């Protein structure tokens with residue numbers, strides 16, 4: 001479990017995560033409204049030098065951020081989806097993208113075999129800004145990512 005004390009730190013955490021990601025990787029972000037999922041994703045996007053700004057658009061469920069000569073970042077906000085089949089129906093190119101899914105818990109296992117889940121929690125501290133991030137690995141690639149991110153963030 002990592003402590004992430006400020007929004008800037010969460011951005012930095014996202015950048016550290018991004019350094020280990022490659023095409024085919026899937027990151028699931030779990031945490032209540034306002035936990036910092038999009039803030040983390042913004043850090044991922046910055047580190048990957050993606051085109052376009054990572055935001056929380058109200059009506060867009062999946063946004064592809066292209067990169068020059070590299071796998072795009074696909075940012076999914078599954079908040080309004082109720083079933084894995086709806087996520088599947090988006091026909092995302094999981095294999096050739098780096099995909100970050102907010103609110104993807106409970107849906108991804110129907111679609112991909114391995115992924116990294118980051119659970120953001122604000123209940124561990126009385127300070128409104130402090131978050132904890134817990135890493136859950138799913139499958140071998142999830143384990144690999146969890147190990148390298150754990151080593152990098154200390």
Ligand SMILES: Nc1ncnc2c1ncn2[C@@H]1O[C@H](COP(=O)(O)OP(=O)(O)OP(=O)(O)O)[C@@H](O)[C@H]1O
Nearest residue numbers: 004005006007010033034035036037038039129131
């Ligand atoms: N330690 C922190 N980590 C992340 N965000 C923080 C932190 N401290 C304060 N914040 C603030 O909390 C808010 C987090 O919003 P953000 O949109 O990233 O959350 P979210 O989890 O994506 O929410 P939603 O479920 O609505 O998509 C931002 O305004 C950010 O500046």
Ligand SMILES: [Mg+2]
Nearest residue numbers: 037038056102
């Ligand atoms: Mg969000």
